[in-house]
Amino acid sequence: MKNYxxxxxxxxxxxxxxxxxxADYYENIDQYPVLSQVxxxxxxxxxxxxxxxxxxxxxxxxxxxxxKVIPGITHWQSPNFFAYFPxxxxxxxxxxxxxxxGLGVQGMIWATxxxxxxxxxxxxxxxxxxxxxxxxxxSTSTGGGVIQDTASTAAxxxxxxxxxxxxxxESNKKGVRQRLTAYVSGQTHSSLEKAVKMAGIGVENLRIxxxxxxxxxxxxxxxxxxQKDKKEGFLPFFVCATIxxxxxxxxxxxxxxxxxxxDEKCWLHVDAAMAGTAMVCPEFRHFKDGVELxxxxxxxxxxxxxxxxxxxxxxxxxxxxxxxxFSILPEYLRNKASESGEVFDYRDWHVQLGRRFRSLKxxxxxxxxxxxxxxxxxxxxxxxxxxxxxxxxxxxxxxxxVEPPLNLVCFRHINGDDFNMKLMNEVNKTGRAxxxxxxxxxxxxxxxxxxxxxxxxxxxxxxxxxxCETAEKISxxxx
Ligand SMILES: *Cc1c(COP(=O)(O)O)cnc(C)c1O
Numbered sequence: 001m002k003n004y005x006x007x008x009x010x011x012x013x014x015x016x017x018x019x020x021x022x023a024d025y026y027e028n029i030d031q032y033p034v035l036s037q038v039x040x041x042x043x044x045x046x047x048x049x050x051x052x053x054x055x056x057x058x059x060x061x062x063x064x065x066x067x068k069v070i071p072g073i074t075h076w077q078s079p080n081f082f083a084y085f086p087x088x089x090x091x092x093x094x095x096x097x098x099x100x101x102g103l104g105v106q107g108m109i110w111a112t113x114x115x116x117x118x119x120x121x122x123x124x125x126x127x128x129x130x131x132x133x134x135x136x137x138x139s140t141s142t143g144g145g146v147i148q149d150t151a152s153t154a155a156x157x158x159x160x161x162x163x164x165x166x167x168x169x170e171s172n173k174k175g176v177r178q179r180l181t182a183y184v185s186g187q188t189h190s191s192l193e194k195a196v197k198m199a200g201i202g203v204e205n206l207r208i209x210x211x212x213x214x215x216x217x218x219x220x221x222x223x224x225x226x227q228k229d230k231k232e233g234f235l236p237f238f239v240c241a242t243i244x245x246x247x248x249x250x251x252x253x254x255x256x257x258x259x260x261x262x263d264e265k266c267w268l269h270v271d272a273a274m275a276g277t278a279m280v281c282p283e284f285r286h287f288k289d290g291v292e293l294x295x296x297x298x299x300x301x302x303x304x305x306x307x308x309x310x311x312x313x314x315x316x317x318x319x320x321x322x323x324x325x326f327s328i329l330p331e332y333l334r335n336k337a338s339e340s341g342e343v344f345d346y347r348d349w350h351v352q353l354g355r356r357f358r359s360l361k362x363x364x365x366x367x368x369x370x371x372x373x374x375x376x377x378x379x380x381x382x383x384x385x386x387x388x389x390x391x392x393x394x395x396x397x398x399x400x401x402v403e404p405p406l407n408l409v410c411f412r413h414i415n416g417d418d419f420n421m422k423l424m425n426e427v428n429k430t431g432r433a434x435x436x437x438x439x440x441x442x443x444x445x446x447x448x449x450x451x452x453x454x455x456x457x458x459x460x461x462x463x464x465x466x467x468c469e470t471a472e473k474i475s476x477x478x479x
Pocket of ligand 1: 300
């Protein structure tokens with residue numbers, strides 16, 4: 001019978017080739033320019049305008065992968081990648097994800113693949129224990145965890161559940177949403193602004209709370225703003241606090257903010273997108289002091305926990321609030337298990353219906369590394385960042401902008417904004433390291449984030465030397 005599929009035996013052959021291709025890529029990754037050097041439109045121009053009418057061979061596909069796709073890749077997995085925040089992965093994660101692709105299940109409800117739900121529940125309970133999270137975040141208590149695609153979606157999900165809780169599920173009534181006010185700091189991730197827009201709250205009802213010289217939210221200003229809003233007839237309902245802001249890794253005081261939220265009946269969401277991973281190490285857990293006051297918490301294993309994108313862990317203290325907000329039950333999804341109330345149907349815990357079996361990659365990672373292995377690598381990243389910071393401190397050309405709490409170093413050359421911008425662009429152009437910038441106190445600041453799976457001291461040292469040499473070169477050109 002005619003068909004166009006790969007047979008299992010052909011798949012075996014091509015699959016092994018692709019695994020080899022990935023292994024080769026990692027063996028040679030150091031040699032690629034970290035930041036892709038292509039111009040806009042270059043890749044699309046190299047691709048045929050029309051799709052193939054007849055199927056092509058894997059030889060041809062892999063040839064084009066090497067020649068046309070790779071030049072347009074910025075190598076996020078390079079040990080010389082220090083830009084933005086990481087999106088690190090690891091071989092166990094890649095294999096776990098491959099298994100998920102192979103099984104190809106839809107885990108939208110328990111009944112559509114019980115293991116997809118129950119493995120996820122178990123793994124997120126493990127993580128809660130591994131990070132010493134409050135008992136209420138566990139499925140065995142009142143809450144539980146669910147994997148979301150990103151921290152942005154987790155924040156939106158929290159915000160919508162908070163909106164419904166605050167309005168007694170009547171946020172659709174006329175004039176109700178216009179009264180709701182949400183609170184963030186000027187350093188909160190932009191996804192929160194997007195979330196208030198999407199949730200129908202409106203950016204005019206988003207209050208931006210002032211920060212300390214360390215870029216952390218000031219709880220007394222939060223308290224004052226809430227009081228002011230209440231006096232004016234608003235209904236304060238949601239606060240987002242951050243552990244490890246994107247710009248500078250600033251840590252908001254969770255306990256003080258949490259106490260205000262408790263007293264004012266605001267939902268507290270804690271966004272620990274990158275820094276959250278550090279909680280596997282007991283010595284960093286003081287950063288989450290007060291987290292038992294949070295209603296929800298999220299962090300991204302897809303940033304710093306060796307788990308490939310996408311994988312955000314979202315915990316809530318009261319799952320019923322989430323389920324009451326998001327559950328719908330069309331006839332075609334009715335089933336005995338759901339109606340018995342004995343199972344979780346994760347489609348009721350977030351925006352999407354269909355869901356991949358994402359806990360598999362996390363399960364592979366946690367089982368491969370063990371708690372000890374994860375702690376080892378996280379500690380190493382933090383140590384390398386602290387070492388980098390010590391080199392900056394010793395230099396008379398560079399200065400630290402803030403003391404780095406973990407693995408992100410914010411620093412600048414003493415010669416001002418234009419010089420720093422030029423320095424960054426020149427270093428990135430070499431392809432031998434890639435780092436990015438931010439603005440703090442209206443100043444251009446360089447960011448060095450150390451979190452790549454295969455980054456060792458030699459890579460960090462080489463990047464520092466490259467930065468110093470490039471600065472030297474620019475200085476002499478100017479003179
Ligand atoms: C990266 C980041 C986000 C956004 O993460 P996504 O998973 O890409 O949505 C949100 N908050 C903080 C603090 C971040 O660093």
